[in-house]
Amino acid sequence: MEFFIFRNMTIERFFSKLKTSFSGYEDISFIDQDAERYIWFYLAPIKTDNKVISAEIRNYIDLLKLTISRIPSSKTFIIFTLSDIYSINTITGANDIKEAVKYYNSTLHELALEHNNIKVLDFENFLSRYSSTELIDWKYYFISQMALNPRLSNPFHDWFKKQVKSIELKRKKCLILDLDNTLWGGILGEDGIEGIQIGGDYPGKAFLMFQKQIEELGKQGVILAVCSKNNIEDVRQAWSLNNSIVLKENHFAALKINWVNKADNIKELAQELNIGLDSMVFLDDNPSERDLIKTVIPEVEVPDFPTQPYMLPEFFKSIAEKYFSIYNLTSEDLSKTKQYKENALRNNVKSTFTDMNDYIRSLEIELSIEEVNNITIVRAAQMTQKTNQFNLTTQRYTDTDLSEMLNDGAKIYTLSVKDKFGESGITGLSICKLNGETVDIDSFLLSCRILGKGIEDAFMNWILNELKLLNFKAVNSKYISTAKNIQVKDFYERFGFEIISESGSIKSYSLNLGDVQINLSDNYKYNYK
Amino acid sequence: MKEKIKEIATEVFEVQVHDDTNQNNCENWDSLRHLNFIIELETEFDVSFEPEEIASMTSLSIVESMIQEKSNNI
Structure with missing residues (x-):
């Protein structure tokens, strides 16, 4: 069994394509020790008394802390942030719920800092695609405690799979780039330094944005390298003379600009940079070059390259998320991380309960x-x-x-x-x-x-x-x-x-x-x- | 329509179903899969069942006549 899921509502349908088993509702007494991974998926309780709802949300954190202490720290524990999918803002006390949800989610991040095996999944990232009326199908809620609309199960499954992948996928280290028709439009050797399309109007505009995005990746620690069939003198000349080009020689950790086949070049790059082939991603507009690498060095990731420059932003997003996302505290930015760290130190996060008995008594x-x-x-x-x-x-x-x-x-x-x-x-x-x-x-x-x-x-x-x-x-x-x-x-x-x-x-x-x-x-x- | 219903049932209950399959003679037809079955039917035939109807749809033949009835009313 792959996942053991702690939950407080009927959610089986959402995980039906995976090998799972489930806890009882709000039941933390049994923990399957053989599960490969654990999931904590709690939704805000659907009740009418806002004071009770917020108290329960706070209590979930206590349950969670007790559970964390009872599962092997060597196993991944994926914890969903909590969202209040049915709140009525005009009712007094709605603010209590917001505060409780905030407390719940910020505590998750604190816990993730203390426990390496905990990964926090930002559920809002999925829910925000839908309007509040789409989120709940009250008919199914009343007949089966299924709070989330069962029709969302397919998109949920796709989303969740992607999240798990990004949690577990090793981040790639190096992005290898072709030049002609990849970083700029046209062919340098034929169109000349000023003839290539970079900056200015479309399509140059699209390539410019693409280069700037790659520059940002570089700032985040991704190693950039070039592998291109060109004369290196031509390229160096373009770098020094064409000011529209963003990515210049100093951005790249290594260059393979020659007429040797790209498979050999990439193997050399791996040696020079002292990184594994399996941590490299290769971008090239030419399908036959991509095919060569896929066949000869299957360890290297070779995504399909868009056929039109206006498709580059989507393409960049997909490769950035797929290969280079830093899975650290969901999508929280670094300053927030720091803030959480400070909070964690102040609060000295501890489980309120020492054991199950203690919890039951509470x-x-x-x-x-x-x-x-x-x-x-x-x-x-x-x-x-x-x-x-x-x-x-x-x-x-x-x-x-x-x-x-x-x-x-x-x-x-x-x-x-x-x-x-x-x-x-x-x-x-x-x-x-x-x-x-x-x-x-x-x-x-x-x-x-x-x-x-x-x-x-x-x-x-x-x-x-x-x-x-x-x-x-x-x-x-x-x-x-x-x-x-x-x-x-x-x-x-x-x-x-x-x-x-x-x-x-x-x-x-x-x-x-x-x-x-x-x-x-x-x-x-x-x-x- | 009957074949489509059986196809959906086979997929949801993960067993081969027959014309006379019902909640009692099909071990995998539990409450959870029942709901999944209904949701798939609602989507496939573009109908919506009331909770009372959902509770009464305990065999493939009832399911079929229920959908028939709904479709005739549209």
């Missing part, structure tokens, strides 16, 4: 457990219908089925979860059928939205504790495997259940309540009505 989670009633029974039935992953037996029931079970004396517990950021509503369910002094746990399930905070264990312990208080002696339970519930295959073992039989897809367990010591974790507050 959430102030309250578990409210109720026996099902006339109102909650519909939701309870719906949960049996819809829950696939954290579902031990995957029994599907209607509310009528559940009513009948209640009539037969079953206990059906629902779980609602609340933390400092809000309430989840009913997101857990357990059906306990009573059988004399024994209880059969017919169903035990939780919505995947609340996983990753130890709630599943707390809920099970609470139930076992309750059954013990009610003087039941033993509990029987089952795990029925399906294609989707593998994550719970050893769930009951964690609570001391013993396997009494195992056949096909069914594991049956039993637990003697008299034998077990049940510890209700004090990470949570329990309310039982």
Whole structure:
């Protein structure tokens, strides 16, 4: 598996062309240690209370810091900047969100300075191509928590691939340039020093801009060299006499201006400059020269050269980004980098939480457990219908089925979860059928939205504790495997259940309540009505 | 239209589908791929399904009649 992705929304579709697996929603408890790379992709939560939104955004940073401390520092961790894709500016408190987003993103840059494996991806760079109405398809948001419009997945994929490449691609060191019809229009040997097209009107104007852009690349540390079939005296004369030419002899680290074949010239350049062939890019307007290099020295990058001078700006942009982008703090400029560095020193960035327990406690989670009633029974039935992953037996029931079970004396517990950021509503369910002094746990399930905070264990312990208080002696339970519930295959073992039989897809367990010591974790507050 | 639907389904569910393929007899037809399937159908046939319709589109034959119906109404 290539990427393991931490996320807080449904985003699978956006990474569907890659080998990935995903965390639960806002779930940092599980980290796939075998992943080659990690991604942190959080979107601003879609909620109505701006104070809550900004508090959650700040909390994401704490989650992130804890996660960073838990993944191998040798592996790339790509972190998306956070954008608020749905904000209503007229509402008071909108500024809180802006501040929180700013805090989030600047902290990312600080973290990237401290950890070499962290690469920050400027997500705004992608989102800014779209209007705010294009970013969200509310229909899909409401049916599946897909906050980003699913139709953007293809352009996203292309964009993301390019970003990953620029993160991982080794920056090329040297740009080798042909002269005639590459750095200027026309052929020096035929058109003469004043006859070549550089500066003045089009097409000279286009070549001039191209030369200036290459000059800038040189200032950023890219080594420039010439490889051209010309008489060197002619070229030197042009350099000294034609003032429109920007790139002169002093800009170039080495010159191969002769009539020898270009492949041999480029190999010599590599030796002279003491750099690898694989760190060179060769520009030439002549397809047969390009072809020669591609065939003879495949290590050298040889991009196609535009056929018209007006295409040069686009061409330059593409080669600059593809081969010479410095991947350092996304697109942030150097002065900003310095600023971040200073901030990082001042703040002495530290994780707020020392471990998962600490994090869970900070959430102030309250578990409210109720026996099902006339109102909650519909939701309870719906949960049996819809829950696939954290579902031990995957029994599907209607509310009528559940009513009948209640009539037969079953206990059906629902779980609602609340933390400092809000309430989840009913997101857990357990059906306990009573059988004399024994209880059969017919169903035990939780919505995947609340996983990753130890709630599943707390809920099970609470139930076992309750059954013990009610003087039941033993509990029987089952795990029925399906294609989707593998994550719970050893769930009951964690609570001391013993396997009494195992056949096909069914594991049956039993637990003697008299034998077990049940510890209700004090990470949570329990309310039982 | 049927063939196009099957072609899209095959691609999304990553298995060979048949006329009688439905959510129950196709293991890869999970909730996530269901949405992907609907999105592809909406794009291909230039229609838009309501959430209630999306929930009811649990077999290829229902999908087909739903699209048929939509296209007739245009």
